[in-house]
Amino acid sequence: MTIRVVVADDQELVRSGFAMILDAQPDIEVVAEAGDGERALAAVRRLRPDVALLDIRMPVMDGIEACRAISAQSACRTVMLTTFDADEYVYESLHAGASGFLLKDVRRDDLVHAVRVVSAGDSLLAPSVARRLIAEYTARPPVTASGAPSPQRLEVLTARERETLLHLARGLSNAEIAAALVVSEHTVKTHVGNVLSKLGLRDRIQAVICAYETGLVAPSPEGEAALSSPAQARRSRGEDRPLR
Known part of the structure; x- marks a missing residue:
């Protein structure tokens, strides 16, 4: 099945470059x-x-506003693009409904991988964007009743679903969660689906945000480790490859 993509960037060379890379794939078509x-x-x-790639x-309208409108009006999933990992809009973009966040110097293979992952x-x-997200939480004061969601929001989850959410917030893949819980990947997928459904969340990124906002997970002093499994942390210290 062909993945249909819209690419949006105000720099024509950047936009056409991304479009050429994606259009060269047999399973991806840039439709606009x-x-x-x-x-x-x-x-x-x-x-x-299926996917919108947004700077x-x-x-006229920035990527965050476009992402928010797209998320509210359609089933299209969005991947945000930014030049710097310290971009102040990371947190706001994820809350607007973005399913992915990449730097513009992303490698060709990682760009293609991102579109396929998000479309699925x-x-x-x-990784550097993940560190930015955790840094946001590290710098924030503790959540209060008038602030972000309270821990009571998680009471709808079973003990196993809470455990699954905890592992999600630490950046583990389904296979890694299955190993940690000693269950099958199919069971993990069921738990993840239940977590998203019960909490009214769109995807795993929003689940991570919820885990931090409700206090289920506290940011580590190093920032990175809270979102990364050991293998992912090793990758992020070396090559800047996307975390799933």
Whole structure:
């Protein structure tokens, strides 16, 4: 089945470069390009693609607003693009419904992988972006009743589902969670689905955010380790490959 993609970036060379890479794949088709968020949103409404690749900083309508509108109005999943891992809009983008977040210097293979992963219903972060997200939580004061979701929100989960959410927040894959819980990957997928459904979450990234906001997981002093399994942490210290 062909994955249909809209690519939006106000820099024509960047936009066409990403489009060429994706169009060269046998299972991916770029159905539209856009130079701003408003045109990207219009293309999504008209063409109903599977994935929208959005630059954060665009004229007329920025990527965050476009992402929020796309998430509210369609089943299209979004991957945000940014130039710097310290981009101040990482947290806001994820809350807007983004399913992935990549740096613009992403490798060709990782860009293609990201589109495939997100189109399959999973989520993805570049390691340096994951560190940025954790740094946001490290710098925040403790959650209060008037702030983010309280721990009581998790009371709808079973003990095993809470344990699954804990492992999700630490960045473990389904296979790693299965090994930790001594269950099959199929069972893990069921637990993950239950967690997302009961908490009204879109994907694994929002589950991670929820785990931190409710206090289920506290950021580690190092930041990175809280989202990364040992294998992922080793990768992020070396090559900047996306985390699933």
